[in-house]
Amino acid sequence: MNQIMLNEVQIDEIRKLAEEKRRSLGFVGETPIANDIFTILDKLDIMLLEYPIEPEGDRPAFSAAIMYSEESNKKLTFIGLNTADYYDKQIFAIAHELYHYYTKSGSHLSRPEYEKNNLIEVKANRFAAEFLLPETVLESIVLDEFKTSSLEKIQHKTLLRFIARLHCTWWLPYRSLVRRLHEIGTISSEQYAELYVVDERNPRGEYGKISQAINKEVFLKLNQPTKNIGTSPNKIEVIIRNFEDNLIDEDKFAETLSLFNKTPDEFGYEIKVSQDDLDELDAFFSEEDDDEN
């Protein structure tokens, strides 16, 4: 199936939206968002739920999901993030979900394959790229560096080094950067095709070696799944309040917290059973066991 292409008007709308949102969040000009994407979620009062979900067979796992719920007339927004994905893709996925948040395009579960053929998803991907690295900034960087807006005559290795520097500064996935350079007409279709098939995650590959020479720490960070299990402090508070209000029992409390690698103990709720009670239960049930035998 052919991929959907955005027209100039649609691209312009997305560019303006991304610029406006970046500015309102305090990111002006050549300021990378990178890791600050998580702070942005806090600022927007969006609760983040992190959990690693591996793909099942050839069905790609979701990247991120945005959900809304309403409680006592207060609208709650959650982003579920699949932390089994590479870290730079996690950042991109959050930026993608922010498009749905800003445009109120509804509850949404993003799967990589589905997105290429759906207009809203193509727009959300374009927004994510624009939000993380604005087109005007990218054009300006290219011009500053090469003194020309066209890189068609630039050799492959030079392009790889350039992309590696962009990658480690702006934290946009390698392939998104390649796509951005093609979208703004800086590289040719042949260069795009050649760059797109590079084994970009392999630390021993050409691109991996170049990137590590530039910034090993960041390259390795961006190319690893974090597998984090966690949630916003607000969400943990909801779980604790549910327990305090006797809406869930201790077993469910401990079980739910364990999903986020937390224990009741950490919040001052130690689950204790007296030795006398344990002995009493043991004596009774052991007797029953003997009867059965």
Add this chain to the structure above:
Amino acid sequence: MKINLTHPNPALISIIENPKQMITLDANFLIPPDRSRITKRSIGFEQFKKIWLDPIFSAFPNLAIHESVYDELVGISAQKYVDVKRNSKPPEIIVHKDSSLTEIERILRDTIESKIASLTKYDPMIDNKDDRGEVKSLSFIAVKGLLYFAAHDNNAIQLIEKSEEWSTGLDNVQAIKMYELIYYLCKNNLGSKTAMKMLYKYQYYLTNHEKSINPSWGDFSSNMDSLYELNDTTLNF
């Protein structure tokens, strides 16, 4: 789970008066409770059968489960137990099947199911396993006008008890909790009193927190006596 002894439960009163009424069971009434995370001891199925299931089946001749609850039992001992009860003549348990719903009942069931599902982890669109049994059971019995649902899960109980506040459509369904049937069995000499006391302790009065919110066995039984105006001394240990 917190025990509520502030008001008598009309469902238990009705069951005390006529134990032959149909009671639909949630899966946690048929599967041994497992608090081994806390106690390092679980209850084996044979033990559970002897102290709980056999007395329950001898006390109530019209028990039922929904087919989705039966599905939850696949591959575990409880399934064989239910199969024997189901195939006995006359059957000692029946399985509610959605295929028995008329077209109008199905529409009504879907409406109730969507209302309940939004308050649980079950999503009818993907038909996941989480909370599936309780959602399917409750919507079925609500549509069929069946009254009693016996459960140990706090969420299922709240769907019934807060039906008006949460608009779940379960206004006519009544919940019967495990501790109420522990009391019933004990009071009617239908189960070992020591076993009932131990089951009560295991489920409701084990941790320091539970001891701070729930009554001891002695207080529980005397409070239940007062609530249901039963004053003999069969619960003294």
